[in-house]
Amino acid sequence: MQSPAEQQRRSIVVGMSTCNIASGSQEVFDFCRSEIDSRGLDIRLGSSGCLGMCYSEPQVQIIDADGTRHLYERVQPKRMRQILEQHLIGGQPCEKWLARLDSGAAHDFCSKQRRIVLANCGRIDPESIDDYLAAEGYQALQQVLSTMSQEQVIDRVTASGLRGRGGAGFSTGLKWKFAYQENADEKYIICNADEGDPGAFMDRTLLESDPHAVLEGMAIGAFATGATQGYIYCRAEYPLAVARLQKAIVQAEERGYLGKNILGSGFDLSLRVKEGAGAFVCGEETALLASIEGQRGMPRIRPPFPAQSGLFGRPTTINNVETWANVPWIIRNGAAAFAAIGTDTSKGTKVFALAGKVKRGGLVEVPMGTTLLEVIHDIGGGTTNGRQVLAVQLGGPSGGCVPATALDTRIDYEEVSRTGAIMGSGGMVVLDDTSCMVDVARYFMDFVQNESCGKCTFCRVGTRRMLEILTRICAGQGRPEDLPLLEELAYKTKTTSLCGLGQTAPNPILTTLRYFRQSFREHIDEGRCQAGQCRDLCSFEISADCTGCHLCLVNCPVNAIDGEKQAKHEIRQEACIRCGVCRDICRFNAVVVGPPKGAVSG
């Protein structure tokens, strides 16, 4: 992916995505810069996006003169110094920090993945259009503009079976066709990069790591539907993604892939980035349109669908970031190649943001049809500290918790829906037996009642009532009639809300009630939280398994643990705030949850 002149030059490529930077990659980059300069080394220093292996960031790739790539994990400046001296100057790779792709963690993380959307992520410099071009970039657009009609493009996308990756899973080709069939003086296309699901980061990573792929997909979609103007509506919390998108748009315009008379075809497209302003509901397409128009982001009734009457009343095609990023691949490789991957109704791959209590968190792209178990165990390596998987949360506030017993569910829109959860946009948060399912239900209700735009009564008031009930249950004041009441409110909110927010808001409650009713009962009937999360309903105790290693004692934020080295420790209950740090940190599982012991101090 380098020009011939650079082929001979060795490179250091530092991962510079938000997650890498948060892990300390900027320091590594700065260190390399100053070492290369002060030692006068003939080494190219570059940056890349995220490889998806967030669990071992910061990452640095060394590319030898012959083009061989080496991936170093968890690189801090100190490690970098040694890599520099031993590998780049001495010619001997530092084996112990290399990610091996034939066995071990990196191999397990990668071997079941199939990368279409993420193919370039972490492998090219997202700020260089030349890198993208060298990776077959903009070839699909070229092909479309020089050899295909609008109908042919739509037919190919339809035949591929691509369905929207933003959650609802609507056929992308069909959506394009509706917009194409409209007659209008102006049409728009929009990339939905609002990524509101708290616990998801697929779109951020993709935009930071391969922005041109999204732009190319949009240009193809614009040609197919007849749009000449477009927006990328991006969360304001993603400043790096916004900056890279803006840079990519400028580069693409300079090279004639965007702007007027694209590649001499007579087709015009101007794209702009709009920053969101922090409202989850603006991910809903009609609210998003209202937001771009400068109004409060309130959803409206569909029909008319945006394809008929969207932005400023014009036909508008809205797709998710990942949906757009699939398009160039489909054009280049053909519909059949895409449709060959996946299940009967769900084609291609799906990207998931794997997080929570999982050993190897990061960005994962698997063929549809892969089971949840394979993603969590084989790719993710199971839970962080070997505890039991309790459930996996899919789809964020609109989704639900799939219990450990249903992890053989395959990733497929319909199969996931049957569990009561939804495929969603790709948030996948693993919960272990230290997570309280009542608390998780309360958490999501807190989120949606905060984010409800307030238009529909049950979504506005019903969510608040449900939150109050759940808060009471977590505080030990649950009543037997609470569960049927929750179910009634959940049902009414689902059926009387206008947009997807309210219609799906009860899903987290309904799935937890369905699979974890016992946990609700323990909270209400016995006043106990076995997971040790609801502080009024539990205590922590140290069992005979304690080796007296002092780890919990040193880490207790309120110094509530006493004990001599090598002797069993004790928790002073009157000082303990039930934060659970001791349990999380104990290497011998010697901290156990006990019954409540009076009110929490402090």
Add this chain to the structure above:
Amino acid sequence: MCAIDLDVVNEIVGQKGRTADHAIPILQEVQKRLRYVPREALARIADLTEMTESQLFGVATFYSQFRLEPVGDTIIKVCHGTACHVGGAKGLTEALENRLGVKSGETTADKKFTLTSVACVGCCSLAPVIMVADDRTYGRLDMKKAVSIVDGLEGVSSAESG
């Protein structure tokens, strides 16, 4: 505190435009420059554009990004997204509340820090996460590490101001 300089509002409206679809970009730029959106600025924008003050107020209060009150020099945001929640975000907020002597959502008496929460910064694989001053993200935290990051900040700021 000196009176707010509203000339920047004229400048911003001049750059962005006067129609309704520029409401959010205008408010975002005002907040960037003044660090919050004062009521006086809303009135000034209304004078200069096609929008009424009530429309602007409606927009400014709908979106959680906009702050209608002044904030401290440094904003510390604790992520309370799903991954951070199950990773112990509540403990981080409590630890920082204790350290700074304010509740989440409040500003310290010396106006140096505002402590608040955010619903996911997109670094979920590094949960729990905090974000300092909109551009520095710290991950894989626990209560002690979070407090020591804030301790570090104070050292810097007191050295600078002293």
